Amino acid sequence: MDFHKVGLSDSEYKTILEILGREPNALELELIGVMWSEHCSYKSTRPLLKTYPQKGKHVVQGQGENAGVVDLGEGWGLAFKVESHNHPSAIAPFHGAATGIGGIVRDIIAMGARPAVSMDGLFFGDSNLQKTHTLAKEVVKGIGFYGNAVGVPVLGGKTFYSPAYNGNPLVNAFGAGFVRLNKIASSQTAKPGEFAVLVGSKTGRDGIAGASFASRELDENDNASNPNIQIGDPFEEKLLIECCLDILDKDLMTSMQDMGAAGILSSSSEIAQKSGCGIDIQVLQIPLRDKGMEPWEIFLSESQERMLLIVKEENLDDVFKITKHYDLDCKTIGTLTDNRRYKVFKGDELIANLPIDILGDTPVKFWPSEVPADLSERQAIDLSTLKTTSPAEDILKLIACANGNSKHRIWEQYDSMVQLHTIMGPGSPVAAVEVPETKRACLLTMEAEPWKCFTDPYLGASETMALSLRGLWLSGADALGMTNCLNFASPEKSERFYELKESIKGLADTCRELDCPVVSGNVSLYNETVSAPIYPTPLVVTAGLIINRDEILKAGMTRSGDKIYLVGENDGSLGATRYQKMKNGKPLGKTVEPDYENEKLFRERAIKTAREKTANSGRVLAGGGLAVALANEAISSGVGMNISIKPQTTVESLLFSEGGARAIYSVPNNKIKEFENTWNGFSFDCIGTATGDSLSWDNLFTIPISDISKAFLEGE
Amino acid sequence: MKTSIVVFPGSSCDRDIERAISETLNTQVDMVWHEETTFSNDPDLVILPGGYSFGGYLRSGAMAACSNIIEAIKTHAAKGKMILGIANGFQILTEAQLLPGALIPNTSLTFICQKAYLRVEQTENMFTSDYKIGDVVQFPIAHHEGLYFLPPSELKELEDAGQVVFRYADPVTGESGAEYALEGSLNGIAGICNKKGNILGLMPHPERATFKHLNGGVDGIAFWKSIAKAFGERGGF
């Protein structure tokens, strides 16, 4: 069998021969090929991911498990992770997106947590194309189909349109769950002599070699007919959640692992290797859905809704009883051993026999990195092209544009309230969920800034991360940790690898400087079609904590008579902003340089403002800058504003620049003193009053709120 | 007062209801698996929760209506005791023919999760006595098959008998009717009861409008209070 067919390079194959001291048989070659694929091995990014700050006082479980866990206090932890399901969603938008939710939910179960929150990061092609809408509709339907039925609320997300995603949409699914800290499950605690038990769906031919499929570029014909597509069954998944939590609650398992990419192979080899064991698997024991499946197909199948549990002999009967109660298939498929070998038996016949480390300790790949030839072109910006002749018109356009308008048509298709713990759901800049049985609240922000990362991967990633933190701080939360999904093009092209490397550096530096450890994540490479690569798209989700949920400072709570404050500098950068993109048709210019000292000053004051309740409402400046933040605040509060502030540089920069630690607050008159005291030592300015039913700004413009609202809800 | 919440495979609002009634009613709560054939604790109130029983496959509620526990629920109903079906629970009640009608896909053909405003049309039952006729309340909805359907003649009978309890309405004017039903329910019907008033089914979720720190409002509290009242009057506590 040709090793190239399983995705191995000449040098990789040579290494394999050295390790084994013999040629692998066909099955062994398949197994190694998949485990050494980019998707399973992270071979291009492992050294880079090591540069992330991983430790923090709230971190209970960092990278290396199915999901990270942070400490929420009072005995509770939050398990969370974001995953990509880009390639499957490009081929089969409905099923691809649906199984994306299914996959992340199982990662959360695997930590012993009850899945409690989802969020979706969606990046679609040109919003003017019918094709984009058809695809988006299917993706959203798929997410709703799965998430609604499995009973996990969607608390927010991100939707971004750009022609850069035309052939290659991105679907990133975030999941989080609550777990008792003394009940955390692990994939590293199996012991020799224990049994590997497969629970859930039967194994079929769906999704075979999906992992290697996700490790290459999409070719234009992938639409035709591809057997790789997986179909999800949220009903089975819901039963799986209840069943696994039940077994865990009764202390009947010692270790657990979900089956994601490379199904049985990766779950069984990972659990054995991480636990320092070997494993014997009996292929004839695996319940099958299709006839005549070959062993390699069985091991690589990505059939959904399956979990691998490690169970002591004396607990097997009880485990079978519980799985029967939930009407789930359950079968003992293997035994943990102490010989550190991965052995597959077909009856009495030994059909694969590999050292376990060959599947787990995969090689690293170093790609050359080169500054993109057109980077300086991307960073050049001609300010004279950015003049506004009608600020009112421009604001309305920014509010109505595909990336600025309300996404309610999407999130109203998701159940955002099931589980009865949603404090702030989709539509608010920050999501918030109560921590079970406590007065605490966990806050979440999802951010991505593809334009800024395109013009400067380092600065863009840094700003993305800072933005996600500012939202938490402003709401009154301390950041606990973050998870990230790195969506990039082929690392084999040196200019693309540069973008990847620099983005990771931007995230790592910002996380380190601002005390936010990285606890989990996912990498999706080869996101490009023959026509073009996607923008570098690191997406982050940051989790925060508020001890007293009544101290959350929300947006959209401005009351008539409040004073409006701008905290932070008047100007950010117009580079790669929503406004600049609208004027020039493509992203140009760099965003701001990070200023960590300033961020920390902001952090301290923002958290204090929320805790002391000196503001009624607050909102950080994001896409569209100050003008759009004010407009959004006015419509969500239903009250107008009279703003008066002189530009220090240009009107455009004042209204529309982005970046940096900046926010608007609405402060009731009796709290002004306290508020100003809090912000002493940071630049702040009272810029107006909340009143009337228009947003007006000196002699620049007056726009009725009803017009802004219409633009926001109806779009272009 | 004793309550049993029936749990079907795929139910997802069972724990939500448990929490909502535990905080608002003085009741002992039992979770009962659908495979049971009887209620062991002789409940006063049986609740069928929302969610996707049996994955929502074939028709929402159709397969749950074939569960073992349904016979026990029918016996409970025949005794004039209370049954409440919310969302999927309502669908199960119609499929089990404990309430008339059927719930078919929303006209939008999409799932809809939103705040919904309902006019209280009837208070002569065991679930809404703490409201006044004409009150407009907000209970969130979250469903894909929530369009209430009944053939015209039976619909008229239902209306004439005053069995419509909640109807979708305009929050400002309080006017109710089909035009306010996001999913296209006939006559804007959101919830109905049987003739005796001991069985209520509704698509909106009162349990999601029970906790003030959550984002669903608090209009559901009076709903739970009404149930308590029904028991107070009958000396049930």
Added chain:
Amino acid sequence: MIFKAEVHIMPRKTVLDTQGKAVEKTLIHLGYTSLKEANVGKIVKIRLDAESADSAKKSVESMCQDLLVNELTETFDIIIEASCK
């Protein structure tokens, strides 16, 4: 003997077939202007053991009443076909 049965379940004419209407609209939008009408229903294919085609049909009819069909909103046809296997 093993029989194959097909149950064709369609929305009643008095019930708005929203799905059919939506399909119709989209097809016409896609350029199929010769389309007059589209209706969407469900098909259940069943394999069952029975003495005769007649008893197979009876059995399937009763499945329809018990589970497969909601006669308030749906109508159905049953097609029985003896299977070779």
Added chain:
Amino acid sequence: MIFKAEVHIMPRKTVLDTQGKAVEKTLIHLGYTSLKEANVGKIVKIRLDAESADSAKKSVESMCQDLLVNELTETFDIIIEASCK
């Protein structure tokens, strides 16, 4: 001439028919122990104007590809019948 067409759309054999499986289990629970298998699919009934049965079929086939069927997960059959009306 007006033709009636029926499209029977079923989940591919290699794809799990979760709905069929659930229906099967419930029917057996209801006592239909002679049941061997149940599969659930969709049926689309179409009326359309066409020159001939052949061209009607071609047209419906193309509707299937464009909208009605997801060939990654579903298979379909088309039945054409000339209509009297």
